[in-house]
Amino acid sequence: MSEVPLIRLADVTKVYHLESGDFVALDHVSLDIMENEFVAIMGPSGSGKSTMMNQLGILDVPTSGNLFINGKNVAAMTNLERTHMRRDTIGYIFQNFYLIPLLSAYENVEYPLILKYKQRDTSGKAAAILKSVGFDEKLSAHRPTQLSGGQQQRVAIARALVNDPKILLCDEPTGNLDRKTGFQTMDILTGLHKEGKTVILVTHDPKIAEYAHRTIQLEDGKVVAS
């Protein structure tokens, strides 16, 4: 394993300016995540889990401190560079699946490929990845609203994987699934970790966190255990 961490938070603070006053969501957090780690981020609500997730997903930038992803300082990047890093380096798996409602399952998976290569997928990659999560051609033609929660989450995983990202960022991936489907989803993620992905999991469910090899505990915006 390389010595340079894939993700490095160096004294990262995130402050939200609210009407009721400033709210410190992340308080001087320093943290390294190496390539091919399986990390669970845990903590009660309001502990800064979501803020941490937004930082790691480059949807937001730190108020102070530095965040390096894949060796690059996120705050120093342009908006377009951050957009491209989200597209190429990170795969997102959300609690609410967040599939694009107007697109079919297949098109949802094909979509990141179109973003990257600016053309429709002719390589068959989207179909192959969908097949690996148990979707045949017929099922792939369905719109998200016609699919069950577990099926939607599998489409979401396929979409996250299609551009072959280094990092899989999973925000409560089993939160909207029943126990059985939840564990099936976790099995898929475990398999992906074995294939070399760095998996970061945000959850409040200790049973789910058990899948991870390392648990980072957040409280009031501070890391209390890692």
Place this chain on the structure above:
Amino acid sequence: MKDIFFDLSVRSVKLNFMRSLLASIGIVIGVVAISSMGMLGTNMQLIVKNQLTAGINTIVITSDVVRSEPGSFGTPTTGITKSQLNDIRDAAGINDVIPIDRTNTQFSIGSSDGRGSIMGLDLTDMKSIMNVSEGSTPRGESDAIVGATIASRFNLKIGTRIKIGEPNISVTRPVVRVVGILPTIGMSSSNGINTDNAIIVSDTWYSAQFGGDNVYDQVNVNLKDVSTLSAVETAIGNKVNRNKEVVRISDASSRVTSVSSTLSSLTTFILAIGSISLLVAATSIFNVMMMSVNERVQEIGILLSIGTEKGEVRRMFLYEAFILGIIGAIIGGIMSIVIGYSVVSAMIGNTAYFFLPESIIYVPAGMLIGVVVCVASGVYPAWKASNMDPIEALRAE
């Protein structure tokens, strides 16, 4: 390449079909308004211009140069001489050249006196350019035809006798007999002579009474082809005004120009009224686009968070506005032809010019303006969508 953002826009339009259709109707109305108003104005212009051009096939030549003619007892006269007339005939080529004598005079019909102009024309010329509505053209020396105004004012009939000249007890006034009555000419005289208030007699009778046998007050050149107007004018000018300007050459084209420019301002004005409806349409498109953006906040959040560029999100919404515009423009274009044709035929009563390029061009022009207005209305909503904060947007319900 089939663009997925275009696909997304098409699906969004389909998903909200009713709303999209209603918004497009605004554009339809706008396109129809602009196109039919434009066509109405243009057809009006073309028709009026054509009517006026009918009168500009006449070149009028007059002279203000004062000279003493041998036949006029040393009295200074103005007018066009015989030799100048011959020069004009040479220069005019195949076109008809009509010399006219005219003066103002008093006359009496029975016991009532009047004033009007009396014109002397060659009998053959009279036959070729005067179309009487009643009676016939003069055959004899003392036959006359009269204009419509004079005829109705003095209740002239065929056979009525008119005494020409000032009433004078010692002299017997010459008499002409009305053999024909001319129709009302008004402004649009097709031969350059306003005959409404005139008594027209033969040139020989005229010379016998008023003199000036070798000089004419006016010479008209009636063109066979109106496009030769300036060429013929130049030819006459070169021939007659060789050394200095002795005759004045004029035509009615300046009148046509001024009427045309008035009508063109009128067209611009009604077009401006038509554009108001397009402004209303723009508002409704803007409204629908804002609704589309506001309804799809979470979707926009998804697109942005998984790496869609701002420009791509903008494009998606501009496509949507473009699709609404295209739908509106196509329906509007078809309706413009139907409605425009009906309006022109109802208000002008002449559709001869409807399919000419300068008229029908308003259909594609109106369609293009409709699409442009539509896309322009989508610019702000598209910008708003692309600049959303993905975190905030994802949180939206």
